[in-house]
Amino acid sequence: MTGPATRAPQWALRPDFLLRRAGFPFELLDGPAAASPLADAVERYVEAVARLEQQRRALLRRELPAAVERARADGACARLRTLSRVRSALGRRRYDTALTGIAELTGPAGGTQQHTPALTRLGVAVREMTDAAGAVANALDRGTQEEHDRLVERIGLERVREALIQLSPSFTEQAERFARRPRPPHGTEAGATRARDRKFLRTALLYLQRLAAKNESTSFFGPLTHGRFTAGHDGYRTGPETPTGVRRREAFLTFWATAELARVIALDPELAGVLPVRRSPLVTVLDDGIRDRQGRVRRLGPLDLALLAAADATTGADALAVSLASSTGTPAADVRSRIDRLTKAGLLLADLEPASTRPRPLDDLRTLVRSLAPHSPWADRLDGIATSLALFGQASTAAGRAGALRALEAEFQQLTGAPARREGGRMYADRLVAYEECEGDAPPSIGLDVADRWSAALAPYLDLCAAYGVLRHEATRAAAERVLAEAGGELSYLDFAERLGALTTQGAFERSLAEQKFTAGFAALVEAAGDGREAVLTTADLRPLTDLAAAAEAARPTPTRFVSPDLMLARDSGAAEPGAAEPGAAYPGAPDSGELLVLGELHPYVFAWGSQGLFAPDPASLRADTEEHLSAWGGPDRIATVLRRRRHKGLVSDAFPGRFIEVGGLATRDRSRCLAVADLRVVQGPHGPELLGPDGSLVLYTGENDHPHLRVFAPPQVEVPQVRIGDRRPRIRIGNVVVQRARWWLSADDLAALHRAQDTGLALTAAAELRAALDIPRYVFAKPEGEPKPICLDLSSPLAVSVLRQFADRPVVVEEMLPEPGRLWLRRGDGAYTSEFRLAMFRQVQS
Numbered sequence: 001m002t003g004p005a006t007r008a009p010q011w012a013l014r015p016d017f018l019l020r021r022a023g024f025p026f027e028l029l030d031g032p033a034a035a036s037p038l039a040d041a042v043e044r045y046v047e048a049v050a051r052l053e054q055q056r057r058a059l060l061r062r063e064l065p066a067a068v069e070r071a072r073a074d075g076a077c078a079r080l081r082t083l084s085r086v087r088s089a090l091g092r093r094r095y096d097t098a099l100t101g102i103a104e105l106t107g108p109a110g111g112t113q114q115h116t117p118a119l120t121r122l123g124v125a126v127r128e129m130t131d132a133a134g135a136v137a138n139a140l141d142r143g144t145q146e147e148h149d150r151l152v153e154r155i156g157l158e159r160v161r162e163a164l165i166q167l168s169p170s171f172t173e174q175a176e177r178f179a180r181r182p183r184p185p186h187g188t189e190a191g192a193t194r195a196r197d198r199k200f201l202r203t204a205l206l207y208l209q210r211l212a213a214k215n216e217s218t219s220f221f222g223p224l225t226h227g228r229f230t231a232g233h234d235g236y237r238t239g240p241e242t243p244t245g246v247r248r249r250e251a252f253l254t255f256w257a258t259a260e261l262a263r264v265i266a267l268d269p270e271l272a273g274v275l276p277v278r279r280s281p282l283v284t285v286l287d288d289g290i291r292d293r294q295g296r297v298r299r300l301g302p303l304d305l306a307l308l309a310a311a312d313a314t315t316g317a318d319a320l321a322v323s324l325a326s327s328t329g330t331p332a333a334d335v336r337s338r339i340d341r342l343t344k345a346g347l348l349l350a351d352l353e354p355a356s357t358r359p360r361p362l363d364d365l366r367t368l369v370r371s372l373a374p375h376s377p378w379a380d381r382l383d384g385i386a387t388s389l390a391l392f393g394q395a396s397t398a399a400g401r402a403g404a405l406r407a408l409e410a411e412f413q414q415l416t417g418a419p420a421r422r423e424g425g426r427m428y429a430d431r432l433v434a435y436e437e438c439e440g441d442a443p444p445s446i447g448l449d450v451a452d453r454w455s456a457a458l459a460p461y462l463d464l465c466a467a468y469g470v471l472r473h474e475a476t477r478a479a480a481e482r483v484l485a486e487a488g489g490e491l492s493y494l495d496f497a498e499r500l501g502a503l504t505t506q507g508a509f510e511r512s513l514a515e516q517k518f519t520a521g522f523a524a525l526v527e528a529a530g531d532g533r534e535a536v537l538t539t540a541d542l543r544p545l546t547d548l549a550a551a552a553e554a555a556r557p558t559p560t561r562f563v564s565p566d567l568m569l570a571r572d573s574g575a576a577e578p579g580a581a582e583p584g585a586a587y588p589g590a591p592d593s594g595e596l597l598v599l600g601e602l603h604p605y606v607f608a609w610g611s612q613g614l615f616a617p618d619p620a621s622l623r624a625d626t627e628e629h630l631s632a633w634g635g636p637d638r639i640a641t642v643l644r645r646r647r648h649k650g651l652v653s654d655a656f657p658g659r660f661i662e663v664g665g666l667a668t669r670d671r672s673r674c675l676a677v678a679d680l681r682v683v684q685g686p687h688g689p690e691l692l693g694p695d696g697s698l699v700l701y702t703g704e705n706d707h708p709h710l711r712v713f714a715p716p717q718v719e720v721p722q723v724r725i726g727d728r729r730p731r732i733r734i735g736n737v738v739v740q741r742a743r744w745w746l747s748a749d750d751l752a753a754l755h756r757a758q759d760t761g762l763a764l765t766a767a768a769e770l771r772a773a774l775d776i777p778r779y780v781f782a783k784p785e786g787e788p789k790p791i792c793l794d795l796s797s798p799l800a801v802s803v804l805r806q807f808a809d810r811p812v813v814v815e816e817m818l819p820e821p822g823r824l825w826l827r828r829g830d831g832a833y834t835s836e837f838r839l840a841m842f843r844q845v846q847s
Contacts, residue, residue, distance in 0.1 A: 023221025025831025038143025049772035161398035213792035225440030251393025273318035281676035356646035439615035467549035473716035493680035497709035560632035563718035566600030570819035611649035634699030755808035779817035
């Protein structure tokens, strides 16, 4: 009797999701400029240049070659010379010269009367372009001044100032000085003043685009809004909006500031005996000694080994000495001396290091200090910091927030002697001592009918990306097997990571033939299905590519796959312009009204296990739902994550259900959940490389870490096969899902005319001509080489073009903004917002 047939794996959405949105409507960035005379003139100029380019190409490819053949047949040498001059002028876009030649050719003696319509159309196109350029010039001064005035007005708005204080207090102060400074009439400023003002306005624009065009998770201008799929209704529903856009706010001391406080407190000699002691995670304990990170073996006596085993990150040195003295019969003073020696040697660590997985490190430090030294003045000092932090979080005005921040910074500097701000000048940096998180208002609930449609629509592409992830994983495994083979089949994990990293750095870590075939096949498929702007694929088109990974998947089956997609909705462009939805009413622009789904990034991390799980209505339920699917990482006994010292909020919190492999910093004081990285080994097992801990095999949860030594021991990720055809990628759509947005790779040569532009008008027309030549839309996200994040730009804006010009000396990747401003799905009482759903999806083989 045969068992039940195995059905094809199915992608399913988990019940909980995040709605991530900007904190301000897109109008803050765009506003009246979207339909200003200058913007209209720029768009007409782009269209005119595009038509002229079309005529130029038609002449060069068809009409002129035909005219040349006729002239040769007629033996018309003079006509041939004129045609050559016209062709050369068109190639260089010297239209005056070309039109002079065309006038000769189309005259009574020209002999090209049959080509007159095509040749004269060029003249019409040139005149249209010239007229459009004149319209830009006529609107430029007024449009530029209006844009500058509007920008100054908007950065002075109360809510914007409150946001800027959290992003950059120094820029906020600069903005206030700028607003107070009398400015002469437009066009009368000295050159240095104009340059300084333009720099300030460019910076202001960069901050405004963060507030109105980015879905960041920060404060009230990037709130965390949890939602849920439900069987209780169909379609979309929303909770009530609040005047502030949030339901809850909480201020946090940054991890780096907490760690600095902990470092300073630990230097207090009065606390030396109570500092918790722990073993360094970089030290391997042997039967009769240790091996350090450099591979040196040092023999240790039984007492030292006992101390390494007993150091639990909770017990202080004095108490540990008393405990070991009791159990070993060694005088406590001698044990204490050994602790000091082992600490000095770096084998033991005695400190107040905050746990990198705890969401509120200051609270943990306060609790720890009060428990270790209740009468120390540091306990009260930390309480004072907590009070100042609370006042920062409670401030309800920009001035109040700025004052509270200054007070907190002064208190921090007084206690630590360290600067209260760092990473000066960087747009994206954890530079302040405090930050805020907010729970967004209007929590959405979405019917299972929508969830089913989304799952079905996303599944073909997710299957493709899952297959590609398998091939990428196989290439990593092959490199790991090579490293192990050269080492005799076994290495410490630290040595393995170093050797695999060296292999990657040396360029010896090559893509497999199957992976290369996959990416080449996908690019060919896109090119064949595209019209230059968009490639529309079907599920059947993708099947041969997914089959390429079938053998690898069969050899090492992964019954459960996980991915966290970002999904954006584009409203039907013909839909009415509603206001915000009433509480309990349908969100505007539901999928059945014809909108497009736009896929953003595919993330490998579980948002419930990190800082984005904050403010979940039912945190236990959120975690429990995900933990039903731990088979994706080998099950609850095998899942682990490598944890370095936390840098900011942390993508992995103590909500993570597995164990923490410590490399630097402290994961948690619950040592039963921690493994030292030095205790791990890598062996060549029967099914490939295995990562072994003290009690068995481990499977890694890597989050967004892409190091090969992590990914090789993790499940294959669901990865996007990037397409690049020449220097561009068309929009790729499968059904009603845009799976990859159109993208252009611009070189410094492409941007040379923009870089050379000496004034605003020349820069604006150079950008317009680039757009016309490459078919780049008005609204884009541009990522210059060396910049951490893309920048949202309206390329009809002089100021936005000025921002792009600052980066025109290097390569810039440009991607279309989709949904574009007119099709933004989320509408609130004050306008349209950029937004995205962060989802959690599992694919399981069902029997």
